[in-house]
Amino acid sequence: MIDVFSYVPAIVLLPFFSFLVALGAGKYLPKGGAFGGIAATAGSFLLSLWVLATVAGGQAANRTIYTWASAGGIGPTDVELTFGILVDPLSALMLVIVTLVALLVHVFSLGYMNDEGETGLPRYYAGLGLFTASMLGFVVADNLLMAFMFFELVGLCSYLLIGFHFREPGPPSAAKKAFLVTRFGDYFFLIGVVAVLATFGTAQFAGPESFPALAEAGEVAWTPGGLAVDTWFTIVGLLVLGGVVGKSAQFPLHTWLPDAMEGPTPVSALIHAATMVAAGVYLVARMYGFYALSPTALAVIAFIGGFTALFAATMGVVKDELKQVLAYSTISQYGYMMLALGAGGYVAAVFHLTTHAFFKALLFLGAGSVIIAMHHNEDMWDMGGLKSKLPVTYYTFLAGSLALAGIFPFAGFWSKDEILYEALVHAPGEPLLFGGYLMGLLAVPVTAFYTFRMVFLTFHGEPRSATARDPEPVRWNVKGPLTVLGSLAVVTGVINMVPVQKVLGIEGIDVLHRWLDNEWGGIEGLSSHHYADLGPYSSEYLVGGEVGTVLVGAAVSLGLALAGLGLAWRLYGVPSPTEHTAKLGGIKDVLYNNYYLDELQVWLAYRTEDVAGVANVFDQGIIDGVVNGVSSVSLFGGNRIRRLQSGVVSQYTALLTLGLVALVLVLGVTGGWFL
Amino acid sequence: MTAVAASIPPSWYLLLAATVFCIGLLGVLTRRSALYFLMSVELMMNAANINFVAFALYYGDLTGQVFALFVIALAAAEVAIGIGIILVLYRNFGVTDVTVPTEMRW
Secondary structure: OOHHHHHHHHHHHHHHHHHHHHHHHHHHHHHHHHHHHHHHHHHHHHHHHHHHHHHHOOOOOEEEEEEEEEEEEEOOOEEEEEEEEEEEEHHHHHHHHHHHHHHHHHHHHHHHOOOOOOHHHHHHHHHHHHHHHHHHHHHHHHEEEHHHHHHHHHHHHHHHHHHHHHHHHHHHHHHHHHHHHHHHHHHHHHHHHHHHHHHHHOEOOOOOOOHHHHHHHHOOOOOHOOOOHHHHHHHHHHHHHHHHHHHHHOOOOOOOOHHHHHEEEHHHHHHHHHOHHHHHHHEEEEEEEEOOOOOOHHHHHHHHHHHHHHHHHHHHHOOOHHHHHHHHHHHHHHHHHHHHHOOOOOOHHHHHHHHHHHHHHHHHHHHHHHHOOOOOOHHHHOOOOOOOOHHHHHHHHHOOOHHHHHOOOOHHHHHHHHOOOOOHOOOOOOHHHHHHHHHHHHHHHHHHHHHHHHHHHOOOOOEEEEEHOOOOOOHHHHHHHHHHHHHHHHHHHHHHOOOOOOHHHOOOOOHHHHHHHOOOOOOOOOHHHHHHOOOOOEEEEEOOHHHHHHHHHHHHHHHHHHHHHHHHHHHOOOOOOOHHHHHHHHHHHHOOOHHHHHHHHHHHOOOOOHHHHHHHHHHHHHHHHHHHHHHHEEEEEHHHHHOOOOHHHHHHHHHHHHHHHHHHHHHHHHHOOOO | HHHHHHOHHHHHHHHHHHHHHHEEEEEEEHOOOOHHHHHHHHHHHHHHHHHHHHHHHHHOHHHHHHHHHHHHHHHHHHHHHHHEEEEEHHHHHHHOOOOOOOOOOO
């Protein structure tokens, strides 16, 4: 049967072909293979739109394409390891986001990489293509193991792209750090995958035989040592969460992300908005039916999320470099998404993932535009006054900043407000969740403050350096993507106007809620209503019923955001702003040094050196010893046996004759000729 | 004539063929000169011919005799090629001793 879902693998394969083309023939192509990448991502984007339209028409797909291993043995049941596609409202939406952002990033790269005369462009475009392909493969994955494979590929690509400028000292070490820190989380994820396979005998996400469905029905084939099923589910959920915490840069594995700013800016946009970091949150949303069964896991997710949101926001306050501020804002915003997931706000998390993808891609590309204009100087204290020189960049960046700060009516306001609302109404009786909510709320003014500190320092006031007085102009390939994303950052909120619906009573404008609730069709068991039924939470309205809570919640978060914005305006919205960090006293140093977490991790690494030493001995001695032993035995044997090849014909004849005689004797004895 | 030949049991022919074959094989194994090789191989082929003809007689079937003719033709061709090889050998090494050229060893 040929239908639109038969083309879903093509969405993944098109960027992969652009990777192959850029890698193999990039140096012979104009622009280092950029057009191949643009064509491929544009094709994927169009196909994704088609898929989205088809899903809106009431169809969905959950298909196994290829079974690459099938065996009994690791669990009590037979296990099949497969590749397949799962297209439902969630993955269709994500496909569109990823392909759109990837397309815009490719176009922007023409301005940021090609026009700036970078070398090694084929390698760059190959990396972008593979990165996009891996993320798309991850999005359509229909089982946990396939998701894990593409998850790892995404990590590999981030390593390749962050270390793009490998001749400088910073990027290679940042790339290694990103790879190792996320690998550390993925290690737990891998154990989680094996645990899921052993427990349920399947790793499928959807369908009656999927692991969330089996978990819901309590059909467990195996638990370790007869552990209680609920406890074991929590443990498995937390193991998989390890990978999520690593990739989505949650505390305490967030340390790689600020360093990842060493990569080219379009890559940062891709990593932060649509690919690597989004993968973690998307994974939790994908298997939300499993997490919803474990109140403990949900509470942990909510608390980690809320804590990360506040924690990262405070560090963003003192940074001097444009991209560093954005890096911490990313960590903080993904904290919000985790808070939403933990609070049972599945739709709110997906909503924030969507709006954040647009406004964060916008902010990074805007930062890229500023960096082009500033001749690759990222220090905000050397900028200022760019507003009149770069009007397109300024207004789009401003739209993104208002969205990030959560100011009405920009996209970020709606999604952040819904997250806080979900956390608030589910919080009574859940201390961890309530803690997460409070921290999320506290992070709102901090977010608004650092966002507008960044805007004021960069664009307002008097120029503070010669480059800022005469910045380099940017071309259409920079302005185009910024304009598209700028419009999206303003209007994306309309897809889910829940507060307006609740207050004014207009039905049907919570499109995203209805979309994820399979109202247009989807796959049984993967709807937001189903998740809400599974989840442990019940809603309690604090003041004035539902409408009152909505209004109060929105007013409080908007008020806090405006307060942060106002403070930033007071301190930095002046013609020649100065540093105010000295007022923070001792806290300043702590914030500058990121709470000394990098030092802590290095210290921990040294403490655990002995473990690594033992592992090294095992690896070098036993594993390598076996491999080397096998090879040296065959080398030695071959050396001796080849002496038979003497070159004397008579010896060959003699051997042939002896062989024939021996053969006849053996056949004769076993065949019974001599009896 | 045919009656006399047919009255001899087939095992005698086989014994004769085996003896001739072994003489040929012994020649190949012990001699060093390539010319002796050619002659010994001729003996071995003719041992096979004896078997062909003997079985053809025994079963009253002409196929074996036809094959014997083929083998004779093949033996002639083999000698032609063999002598060519020996000539090249002699030209390159100055001898016809097959144990001298050992260039094709490991």
